[in-house]
Amino acid sequence: MEESTEKKEYEISYITRSENGTKAVEAICVRHSGSVVHTEVLRKISLAYPIKKETVGFFGVSYVMLEPSAIHEIEQEAKLDQEVLRMLVVAEPIRMRQQEAVTRDQEEGYVPSRSTGGTSTPATQSQKAVTNEELEKKLEEILG
Numbered sequence: 068m069e070e071s072t073e074k075k076e077y078e079i080s081y082i083t084r085s086e087n088g089t090k091a092v093e094a095i096c097v098r099h100s101g102s103v104v105h106t107e108v109l110r111k112i113s114l115a116y117p118i119k120k121e122t123v124g125f126f127g128v129s130y131v132m133l134e135p136s137a138i139h140e141i142e143q144e145a146k147l148d149q150e151v152l153r154m155l156v157v158a159e160p161i162r163m164r165q166q167e168a169v170t171r172d173q174e175e176g177y178v179p180s181r182s183t184g185g186t187s188t189p190a191t192q193s194q195k196a197v198t199n200e201e202l203e204k205k206l207e208e209i210l211g
Contacts, residue, residue: 072136073134074101074102074132074133075132075133075134075135075158075159076104076130076131076132076158076159077130077131077132077138077156077157077158077159078128078129078130078156078157078159079092079096079128079129079130079131079154079155079156079157080126080127080128080154080155080157081126081127081128081129081145081151081152081153081154081155082112082114082118082124082126082127082151082153083109083124083125083127083150083151083152084119084121084124084149084150084152085125085150086109086125087150088109088125088127088150088151089109089127089129091148091150091151092127092129092145092151092154093106093131095141095144095145095148096129096141098144099133099134099137099140099141099144100133100134100137101131101132101133101134101137101141102131102132103129104130104131104132105129105130106127106128106129106130107127107128107129108127109125109126109127110125110126110127111123111124111125111126112124112125112126118152118153119152121152124152124153138156141156142154142156
């Protein structure tokens with residue numbers, strides 16, 4: 068089975084011991100032929116429970132372009148790095164891919180039709196507003 072060498076965008080969320088943790092995570096990605104697209108500013112956070120005997124960490128997010136085959140190796144290397152407490156690699160959300168496809172279809176002139184199930188009423192129909200007086204009359208009729 069042939070592996071794809073096409074790079075994809077991933078979001079890497081991580082908690083590090085110090086502010087230098089961003090450099091450690093980015094270095095791991097670059098060693099595996101990745102490139103950093105964007106890095107968010109680190110935030111100091113209190114951890115809910117100690118991780119590797121640390122109660123405070125620095126939370127950061129980086130967006131990188133990586134080959135899918137390198138993800139496992141990056142995760143393993145991050146586990147061995149003393150600076151990185153936790154790391155999570157997430158692929159680009161599917162809804163963004165779907166949104167791009169819809170945008171591309173609209174540019175080409177294709178707009179999919181939506182069918183209503185027949186039992187639901189359209190949201191554009193306005194319902195008649197009921198006043199307090201009408202509600203009181205109905206209550207009197209019901210209660211006697």
